[in-house]
Amino acid sequence: MPRNDNKRFVERDRNWHPPAYAPGYKTTVARSPSQAYVSMQAPSVSELGGPDFTRLRMGPHDNDLLLNFRADNEAQSGLPIGERVIVFGRVIDQFGKPVPNTLVEMWQANAGGRYRHKKDGYLAPLDPNFGGVGRCLSDDEGWYRFRTVKPGPYPWPNDINSWRPAHIHVSVMGPSISTRLITQMYFEGDPLIPLCPIVHTLRDPEAVETMTGRLDMARSRSMDCLAYRFDLVIRGEVQTYFENQG
Amino acid sequence: MQQPNSQPCAATMLRETASQTAGPYVHIGLALDIAGLPPREEEIWNRLASPEADGEAIELVGRVIDGNGDLVRDALLEAWQADAHGNYQCEFDLQAPFNSFGRTATTVENDGEWCFHTIKPGQVARRDGRLMAPHVTLAVFARGINIQLHTRLYFEDEAEANAACPVLNAVESPTRRQTLIATREEGEGKPRYRFDIRLQGEGETVFFDF
Numbered sequence: 001m002p003r004n005d006n007k008r009f010v011e012r013d014r015n016w017h018p019p020a021y022a023p024g025y026k027t028t029v030a031r032s033p034s035q036a037y038v039s040m041q042a043p044s045v046s047e048l049g050g051p052d053f054t055r056l057r058m059g060p061h062d063n064d065l066l067l068n069f070r071a072d073n074e075a076q077s078g079l080p081i082g083e084r085v086i087v088f089g090r091v092i093d094q095f096g097k098p099v100p101n102t103l104v105e106m107w108q109a110n111a112g113g114r115y116r117h118k119k120d121g122y123l124a125p126l127d128p129n130f131g132g133v134g135r136c137l138s139d140d141e142g143w144y145r146f147r148t149v150k151p152g153p154y155p156w157p158n159d160i161n162s163w164r165p166a167h168i169h170v171s172v173m174g175p176s177i178s179t180r181l182i183t184q185m186y187f188e189g190d191p192l193i194p195l196c197p198i199v200h201t202l203r204d205p206e207a208v209e210t211m212t213g214r215l216d217m218a219r220s221r222s223m224d225c226l227a228y229r230f231d232l233v234i235r236g237e238v239q240t241y242f243e244n245q246g
Numbered sequence: 247m248q249q250p251n252s253q254p255c256a257a258t259m260l261r262e263t264a265s266q267t268a269g270p271y272v273h274i275g276l277a278l279d280i281a282g283l284p285p286r287e288e289e290i291w292n293r294l295a296s297p298e299a300d301g302e303a304i305e306l307v308g309r310v311i312d313g314n315g316d317l318v319r320d321a322l323l324e325a326w327q328a329d330a331h332g333n334y335q336c337e338f339d340l341q342a343p344f345n346s347f348g349r350t351a352t353t354v355e356n357d358g359e360w361c362f363h364t365i366k367p368g369q370v371a372r373r374d375g376r377l378m379a380p381h382v383t384l385a386v387f388a389r390g391i392n393i394q395l396h397t398r399l400y401f402e403d404e405a406e407a408n409a410a411c412p413v414l415n416a417v418e419s420p421t422r423r424q425t426l427i428a429t430r431e432e433g434e435g436k437p438r439y440r441f442d443i444r445l446q447g448e449g450e451t452v453f454f455d456f
Contacts, residue, residue: 018392025390033445034313037454037455038453046334051336052337119271131274133274183266236259
């Protein structure tokens with residue numbers, strides 16, 4: 001067994017991430033701890049290790065949302081409705097080092113802003129050819145890619161008239177449970193971004209920029225689909241050189 | 247065009263991508279069955295151990311409770327634990343008898359009770375050689391949780407190991423330490439440990455930063 005406890009990760013900056021209590025996003029009010037977190041001064045293999053998903057068996061279309069939920073009914077089977085997009089990027093750590101073979105998972109609403117979920121009862125219809133879930137492993141250089149349709153914005157009960165900007169939920173594991181991160185990718189230029197109470201849980205406008213996918217015309221395909229680049233930066237692994245405290 | 251966080255912010259370091267809540271529809275992405283979606287070839291779920299796994303088969307169950315005392319019925323939990331010998335099985339492989347990683351969820355249908363089928367973990371040593379009591383690391387994601395909360399589940403019937411555990415002892419308040427101890431019940435054929443996670447207020451669970 002390789003030991004995982006001779007490494008360290010850059011401390012997570014909790015002022016950069018959204019605070020637990022962010023009353024503009026009302027659901028945080030009763031779901032945020034009020035006591036201080038206990039800082040783990042000497043993280044062990046229980047924090048520094050994490051699962052490696054290289055052997056997880058995936059289907060051929062797990063990262064292709066245009067194809068991975070086609071209707072069974074032949075007559076209806078086709079492509080989902082909406083703007084065809086490639087969402088791609090690189091998983092790197094805070095030192096710019098690529099993170100290969102790590103699990104990237106994503107989920108989203110359809111082009112009308114409706115989720116395929118028992119609990120979503122929004123007026124916009126389900127799309128018989130769209131599920132809204134994808135996953136893949138980053139390649140040897142940390143690149144990941146999905147093909148999907150651009151999700152629609154949708155209203156939600158927070159303020160009287162709150163709308164979520166178009167977004168894709170993105171989950172990444174990285175080399176350790178310490179690097180685990182779930183975020184949302186927004187689309188560059190969306191006027192709903194600065195109006196969103198969930199975006200506003202972040203205090204630093206620069207932090208919002210880290211969640212913005214950028215239109216990348218070079219990677220788009222003519223007569224086919226646009227491309228958005230979204231790099232995922234996870235906690236950096238620090239080399240430890242001085243083991244002995246004496 | 248590059249995002250600002252792919253340019254160095256300090257001399258040598260980039261900023262982490264910011265966290266956002268996993269939201270109410272997290273199941274579509276990470277718990278397909280609960281969203282009502284068909285399974286893919288392999289899914290990551292709550293059975294960490296098969297009957298062939300070494301060690302004592304157990305169930306871990308619990309609820310997630312908010313600051314009003316109400317059940318959180320849309321939480322997703324991730325577990326990370328050692329095997330019966332105190333080793334982490336990092337290579338996730340559903341053909342293997344035991345995996346160190348799993349997921350579960352609280353829903354309206356299961357009355358807000360999550361569950362893991364696993365084995366009791368062995369003791370794990372820190373780098374300084376001190377043994378930690380058997381424990382399971384849990385991460386909680388949900389609507390209204392902006393970044394996952396980390397806690398540890400310990401076992402009530404490991405009193406001696408718990409008393410010596412350097413991580414439990416790092417929790418200054420002995421009262422709060424108790425929030426990390428799962429209580430033992432006799433389940434169907436195997437022991438069941440109950441661990442309620444209180445997000446806020448009276449009896450608030452200890453959450454860790456690491």
